[in-house]
Amino acid sequence: MADINIAKAPPASAVLPFYATGSLAFCALCLLLFLSPASLTTHYFNPHLLAIVHTAALGWGTMIIFGAAHQLLPVICQEDLFSPGMATFSWYTLTSGAFLLIWSFWNMWVGWIMITGGSLVILSAIMYLINVLCTSRICKKYTLQKLFLVTSGCWLLFTTIAGLLLAINLAFPFFSKNHLDILKLHAHAGLAGWFLQLITGVSSKLVPMFLLGKSSKEQLLKYAYALQNAGMALFLLDGYFMGVGNRVIIYIILVLTGSICWILYLYDAYKHRVRKKTDTQMKHTFISMICLVCSFALLPLVYYFPDSHQWALLYGTLLFMGWVTGIILGKTFKTLPFIVWNGHYKNLSGKIKVPLPKQLYNEGLIVWQFRLYIAALILLSAGVITRNLFVIRIALGIWLAVAAVYIYNVLKILMHKTTVPQ
Amino acid sequence: MSSPSENEDVDQKMKAQQALYQVIDPELFVNVIDLGLIYEIEFKGNDIIEVLMTLSTPHCPMGDAITNGVKNVLEAEFPGRNVKINLTFNPPWSFEMLTPSGREQLGV
Numbered sequence: 189m190a191d192i193n194i195a196k197a198p199p200a201s202a203v204l205p206f207y208a209t210g211s212l213a214f215c216a217l218c219l220l221l222f223l224s225p226a227s228l229t230t231h232y233f234n235p236h237l238l239a240i241v242h243t244a245a246l247g248w249g250t251m252i253i254f255g256a257a258h259q260l261l262p263v264i265c266q267e268d269l270f271s272p273g274m275a276t277f278s279w280y281t282l283t284s285g286a287f288l289l290i291w292s293f294w295n296m297w298v299g300w301i302m303i304t305g306g307s308l309v310i311l312s313a314i315m316y317l318i319n320v321l322c323t324s325r326i327c328k329k330y331t332l333q334k335l336f337l338v339t340s341g342c343w344l345l346f347t348t349i350a351g352l353l354l355a356i357n358l359a360f361p362f363f364s365k366n367h368l369d370i371l372k373l374h375a376h377a378g379l380a381g382w383f384l385q386l387i388t389g390v391s392s393k394l395v396p397m398f399l400l401g402k403s404s405k406e407q408l409l410k411y412a413y414a415l416q417n418a419g420m421a422l423f424l425l426d427g428y429f430m431g432v433g434n435r436v437i438i439y440i441i442l443v444l445t446g447s448i449c450w451i452l453y454l455y456d457a458y459k460h461r462v463r464k465k466t467d468t469q470m471k472h473t474f475i476s477m478i479c480l481v482c483s484f485a486l487l488p489l490v491y492y493f494p495d496s497h498q499w500a501l502l503y504g505t506l507l508f509m510g511w512v513t514g515i516i517l518g519k520t521f522k523t524l525p526f527i528v529w530n531g532h533y534k535n536l537s538g539k540i541k542v543p544l545p546k547q548l549y550n551e552g553l554i555v556w557q558f559r560l561y562i563a564a565l566i567l568l569s570a571g572v573i574t575r576n577l578f579v580i581r582i583a584l585g586i587w588l589a590v591a592a593v594y595i596y597n598v599l600k601i602l603m604h605k606t607t608v609p610q
Numbered sequence: 611m612s613s614p615s616e617n618e619d620v621d622q623k624m625k626a627q628q629a630l631y632q633v634i635d636p637e638l639f640v641n642v643i644d645l646g647l648i649y650e651i652e653f654k655g656n657d658i659i660e661v662l663m664t665l666s667t668p669h670c671p672m673g674d675a676i677t678n679g680v681k682n683v684l685e686a687e688f689p690g691r692n693v694k695i696n697l698t699f700n701p702p703w704s705f706e707m708l709t710p711s712g713r714e715q716l717g718v
Contacts, residue, residue: 197671263671397667400638400705400716462705464717526671529636534675538633538682545636 197530198258198268202275204602206255207524209283211598213247214513218591220294222584228568229575231497232504233368239294244508245378246286246309250344252516253386254278254316256523257337261323264333264393270322274315282312289355298358306352313348317341332409336389339417343381350374365428373427380420380443383512388412388450391473391515395454398470398522401461408453415446436491444484451477468554472518475562479510502572509587510565517561517594521554524601532606548604549597557593564590619653622688626651626659629687633679636672640715642680646707649698659684662696664703673697 197203220243221228224236258275262268269275285308292302320341324334351374357363363370392409396402419442426435454477466474483506489499525545533542564586571580633642642648642663650662661680665673677695684693708716 197674259671263667266668400666462708462713462716462718526637530672530675533636535678536682537636537675538679539686544634544639 197527198262198272198275200527200531202258202269202272203255203527205276205279205283206251206258207520207598208602209279210248210252210255210516211520211595213243213251213286214516215591215595217243217248218584218587222581222588225577225580225584228501228505228572228580229498229577232500233371235293235296239290241504241508242286242293243290244512246282247290249383249508249512249516251282251286252520253383254282254312256519257316257386257390258319259523259527260390260394261320261337264331264337264390265324267323270319274319278312278315278319281308281315285309285312298355300359302355303352303359306348306355310345310348310352313341313345317345331393332406332413333389333393335413336385336392339413340382340384340386340389343377343385343420347374347378347382350377365431369427369432372432373424377420377424379507380416380423384443384447385413385416387512387515388416388447392450392453394519394522395470395473396457396461398463399458399461399466400463401457401459403453403456403460405453405456408449408456412446412450412453415442415449417446419443419446437488440484440487447480447484451481468558469518469522471558472514472561475565476511476514476518479506479514479565483507483511498573498575502569505568505572509568514561514565517557517590520594520598521549524598525549528601528604532604536606543607548601550600553593553597557590557597560586560590560593622653623651625687626684629683630680632683633676635666636675638666638716640712642676644709644712644715645703646709646712647676647703648680657691658694659688659691660694660696662698664698664701666703668699668702 217240220236220240224240227234227236227240254275258269258272285305288301288305289309290305292298292305317338320337324338350370353363354367354370354374357367357370361367388409419439422442423436423439426433426439483503486499486503486506489496490503493499525548528548529543529545536542564583567579567583567586571577571583627643627648630643630648631641634640635642635645635647638645645666647665648661648663650660652660652662654660661684663677663680665676670676677697681693681695685691705718708718
């Protein structure tokens with residue numbers, strides 16, 4: 189074999205449990221929403237909605253991202269994963285921590301169970317960050333994607349620490365500031381620091397790879413990095429020391445401009461793609477981007493009409509159920525089948541006729557997943573804006589169908605048995 | 611005029627190339643020849659085949675599967691020979707390396 193090091197895929201235990209747990213958490217998320225539709229019609233600070241948001245952010249989004257990142261870090265950093273053991277251990281802490289937090293929020297048990305959950309989540313963020321830092325430290329080639337990954341890991345740690353302090357403050361109040369103001373900072377550090385920057389970094393590597401496209405406008409990613417981080421850092425500093433005021437618009441514009449630079453980079457890669465046919469998985473990504481842009485457009489309404497709770501709820505709906513969920517629903521089937529296929533057929537390729545990765549799941553169901561996802565998202569948004577419980581219930585029923593279709597395909601891939609023709 | 615040994619070498623390379631049409635990139639569903647991943651095939655003596663090849667991206671997640679496929683196919687086609695894969699990214703793979711058939715398969 190050549191002297192060039194082809195990074196070895198990490199063991200399945202560092203990746204697959206995250207996908208399995210994440211897909212179960214998505215089902216739990218849709219179920220919790222279905223059980224508590226009224227929580228989408230009142231102020232966002234209510235026990236059920238706190239549980240739902242943490243199921244979305246930790247159990248679903250962060251869980252799948254950890255699994256995908258452990259697999260993709262070697263691709264992005266061109267180096268083996270630093271510690272697969274640490275990756276596996278972070279699954280135990282993230283799963284148990286998220287479960288404790290969600291359970292405590294649902295029942296509003298403030299105290300040591302919630303604090304323990306928060307601490308376990310911090311431990312996961314630390315292990316993840318160590319893996320990212322140590323894998324990318326030995327990286328021979330400097331890339332912007334690496335920078336996004338490292339920075340997003342730092343934002344995750346910051347977010348989880350702020351979250352733990354909030355959990356402690358609920359049980360043993362010690363903040364001199366308003367709890368809800370700190371909650372806003374915690375939520376946005378997670379959304380614009382962790383999710384946005386991780387998705388920016390990973391997508392700027394994977395989308396051109398999947399489309400067989402390329403962009404020569406790397407400069408746009410540099411602007412995206414600088415603007416997103418400057419906007420977030422200024423928002424947090426100003427928000428903490430001076431309180432969230434009118435200057436928030438400046439920070440929104442900074443983060444928005446950074447995000448537009450990133451979207452323009454992806455569009456350039458799309459324009460210069462070799463593969464002209466866009467598959468359903470990539471269409472999920474397209475819709476998720478629209479949701480992100482719409483959520484930015486909603487921010488002035490959220491800020492200037494704080495008493496109309498539906499704008500804040502719609503903002504959260506578009507971010508969690510539209511943007512994060514959309515990108516994961518599509519990308520799962522761009523990564524998981526290949527990870528599982530590699531484990532089963534890597535050494536058999538060329539020896540016998542082996543199935544293709546896309547044959548490990550039901551492709552037709554992905555089309556249905558996409559249609560149901562769009563219907564569920566539009567109806568849920570309409571229900572939230574109009575505060576119509578009937579529409580919300582129908583939308584949540586469709587979300588359950590999305591979850592059922594998604595988990596069927598994920599389990600089909602995970603439970604695949606090597607097929608060798610006789 | 612070419613010597614018999616040169617003719618034999620050309621025949622063997624043709625045979626190897628033909629066999630490599632069976633190795634498919636699992637993500638792109640196109641074989642490695644039409645993708646332009648194979649740069650050179652060299653028969654050294656009676657027991658070694660050296661393949662100089664690339665991947666569509668460095669650290670391609672499917673890299674192992676593709677290089678294993680090339681090795682397995684050539685070992686089956688030329689029993690008793692040791693197949694050595696030399697991976698290079700110089701020059702890096704680019705769209706221009708696709709054959710006309712590869713372009714057609716990708717819908718370019």
